[in-house]
Amino acid sequence: MAWLYLIVAGLLEIGWPVGLKMSQQADSRWLGIAIVVAFMVASGLMLWLAQKDIPMGTSYAVWTGIGAAGTFLVGILFYGDAATFGRTAGVLLIISGVITLKISH
Numbered sequence: 001m002a003w004l005y006l007i008v009a010g011l012l013e014i015g016w017p018v019g020l021k022m023s024q025q026a027d028s029r030w031l032g033i034a035i036v037v038a039f040m041v042a043s044g045l046m047l048w049l050a051q052k053d054i055p056m057g058t059s060y061a062v063w064t065g066i067g068a069a070g071t072f073l074v075g076i077l078f079y080g081d082a083a084t085f086g087r088t089a090g091v092l093l094i095i096s097g098v099i100t101l102k103i104s105h
Helices: 002-013 015-020 026-050 056-079 085-104
Strands: none
Touching: 002 015, 002 026, 002 056, 015 026, 015 056, 026 056, 056 085
């Protein structure tokens, strides 16, 4: 169950950078800020639950890895971020690290 909490925490981690992006527009500033706060609290709660059974270093690395890779993907799909070779290779290295942490746990 702890790994499920951690995956959910990582997916929720994607929400707050999206909220920050939304808050840069005047017409969605307050909605964006509300999204940031809601996703940070929810993500933190899920991480807290996961850390009851998963070591802190492993859980934090997986949490940030899922968040970073997911935010990268959302940026490409919805915000026109560049999908260069170097950026994609970097995200693949992050994903490889997360998989390695899961296997070695």
